[in-house]
Amino acid sequence: MRVSAKADYAVRAAAELAAAQKEEAPVKGERLADAQDIPLQFLEHILLELKHHGIVRARRGAKGGYWLARPADEVTVAEIVRAVEGPIAHVQSTPPEDIEYRGNAEHLQAVWIAVRASLRTVLEGVTLADLVSGELPTVVGELTSSKDAWVAR
């Protein structure tokens, strides 16, 4: 139940691309790497994955670079995480709806389904436009408003 460096990097780079969307020119990988302090060559692999998933486009050569394939308010954080980490909240690498529990663990399936659903409400609710503007959806606001949410446990 942890967030990989790759996913973190991917969202941060995508946020930079979202912010640069008004400029008509593509953004170079190096600028993204500098802005977010990400190892360039690692970032290039990540951007390639995002490109393969249709989230990002790119052009080579001088004046080349990366840009978002869609408007920033149509790209969710969930998409980006899935592109680089694969499906969210799988249990033992299989989706929770496919697991059959026996005996006293029968209802555990519903718990994992709920875990996935709650992750979805957050990750699918936040777009890159939200992220850049800082105007996060109310569901995030509610979850982060409690001081308790900000302390370790």
Place this chain on the structure above:
Amino acid sequence: MRVSAKADYAVRAAAELAAAQKEEAPVKGERLADAQDIPLQFLEHILLELKHHGIVRARRGAKGGYWLARPADEVTVAEIVRAVEGPIAHVQSTPPEDIEYRGNAEHLQAVWIAVRASLRTVLEGVTLADLVSGELPTVVGELTSSKDAWVAR
């Protein structure tokens, strides 16, 4: 963002222990392994971890076995997951409240905090007693009632 086999096994074994709590005798590891189809020797390591975290107690020898250290309605799924997987929703192995994001990713921290908070509402809301009885808290009921929650994406 996935659930490990270990966490899944741990919760299932704990559910069996919760169900056996009315019997006064401890439950043997082998019975837990059989009931939930878990490799015995692997399960023993998991139970040991749960013991070290004060969730489970054990006695050796004939008539030995495992039992819950507390009533089943005082043990949450979150505790068990943390015992075997470590802290929930860490980013790059550091807690989200300790990360400082720069530039356009500034508000990403709030998103990861929200992710953790939403996981907590589910995992800390479900006790072993809930799990065994099948009477899951309303928050789980709401999240699993939509058909959409049960399909992959």
Place this chain on the structure above:
DNA sequence: GCACTCCTGACCAAGAAGGTCAGGAAAGTC
């Protein structure tokens, strides 16, 4: 003393995480 069961550490194979390196292939510039 013996059987039973947990306890513990060592080990192991496969895969993922988090990168680095080297070169190729488009695109633009002169």
Place this chain on the structure above:
DNA sequence: GACTTTCCTGACCTTCTTGGTCAGGAGTGC
């Protein structure tokens, strides 16, 4: 056409995690 720039791709690498197995030791009860 040569050259530079920047992305594209695959190979490689080290360390850690996952998901176990194995062997033996140590309490407990009869």
